[in-house]
Amino acid sequence: VPEEANYEVVPVEAYGLAMLRGMGWKPGEGIGRTFNQVVKPVNSLRPKGLGLGALTEAQTLTPTGPSHMPRPDEQGKDKEDQPQGLVPGGAVMVLSGPHRGLYGKVEGLDPDNVRAMVRLAVGSRMVTVSEYCLRPVSQQEFDKNALDLRQQNRTASLQKTLRNQELHIQQDNSERKRKHLPGRQNGLTAKIEKAAPRSRHWLHRDLRVRFVDKMYKGGQYYNTKMIIEDVLSPDTCVCQTDEGRVLEGLREDMLETLVPKAEGDRVMVVLGPQAGRVGHLLSRDRARSRALVQLPRENQVVELHYDAVCQYTGPSDTDED
Numbered sequence: 001v002p003e004e005a006n007y008e009v010v011p012v013e014a015y016g017l018a019m020l021r022g023m024g025w026k027p028g029e030g031i032g033r034t035f036n037q038v039v040k041p042v043n044s045l046r047p048k049g050l051g052l053g054a055l056t057e058a059q060t061l062t063p064t065g066p067s068h069m070p071r072p073d074e075q076g077k078d079k080e081d082q083p084q085g086l087v088p089g090g091a092v093m094v095l096s097g098p099h100r101g102l103y104g105k106v107e108g109l110d111p112d113n114v115r116a117m118v119r120l121a122v123g124s125r126m127v128t129v130s131e132y133c134l135r136p137v138s139q140q141e142f143d144k145n146a147l148d149l150r151q152q153n154r155t156a157s158l159q160k161t162l163r164n165q166e167l168h169i170q171q172d173n174s175e176r177k178r179k180h181l182p183g184r185q186n187g188l189t190a191k192i193e194k195a196a197p198r199s200r201h202w203l204h205r206d207l208r209v210r211f212v213d214k215m216y217k218g219g220q221y222y223n224t225k226m227i228i229e230d231v232l233s234p235d236t237c238v239c240q241t242d243e244g245r246v247l248e249g250l251r252e253d254m255l256e257t258l259v260p261k262a263e264g265d266r267v268m269v270v271l272g273p274q275a276g277r278v279g280h281l282l283s284r285d286r287a288r289s290r291a292l293v294q295l296p297r298e299n300q301v302v303e304l305h306y307d308a309v310c311q312y313t314g315p316s317d318t319d320e321d
Helices: 012-022 052-058 139-179 183-195
Strands: 091-094 103-110 115-120 126-130 134-136 207-211 225-233 236-241 246-251 255-257 266-269 278-285 290-295 300-305 309-312
Touching (some): 091 115, 091 139, 103 126, 103 139, 126 225
Antiparallel strands (some): 091 103, 207 255, 207 309, 225 236, 236 246, 266 278, 278 290
């Protein structure tokens, strides 16, 4: 019977070294019969928040932290001429990605993932961007370029509206022609449309929702209330908890609509003919899971299921068509 090893004599850190020596290895030699070269281990760490594929690109990136300390001859300059750095309220420009070249203001930081929440100057859209892709700018540069981008955006929006109107006219003409086709073809079209029904999604920015997925990160965020900050696709979004934690890539089935308790709170209709309308909660019927909502624009009072209405925290003048 072998003797019981005394584990207190050899520290845990030396177990691997002891095993190598037991197999004939000596300090300064390579491992194996033919591999005699001693290779210095690579101990370089990848930048925090970036994947392995971004390592080469990240080596050329410059830190985008707070701006440098002003020199003595710069002390008298206006603060608007100096970038504030990556801090809440600081002005930045996006260097790469789908929002490249756009300006915005930092709303919050996620140090664990090295990402920042930026509200773009054009459209007031909230997006999450890696800190490596942001460049702090001065307030003066932000005001000048953001105004130019807004004007360009208005021109592009006007052109898009004109194109949509032309497309709508063409669709109306096509619809009129389709009505005069034989009844057999109309019946076939109806069968095709019935066989492929459209799925409705309810995700929208500035909605206050409840997280209901018990499997996500071990249930850490189960039953947590959060706000949708950005919609990446019809069924995925980016949310922010009340503590400021940013959660990206959340699916629609992980969330459920949240109906406020106080009467008069603003809500948005997310399903049905009035989807996208913003109104005020008049009353709730918990037994029937239904809410009574007043829509100011239509001057209408509707009764909706809890799944069709959700608490809204966006701007007061938002009531999308």
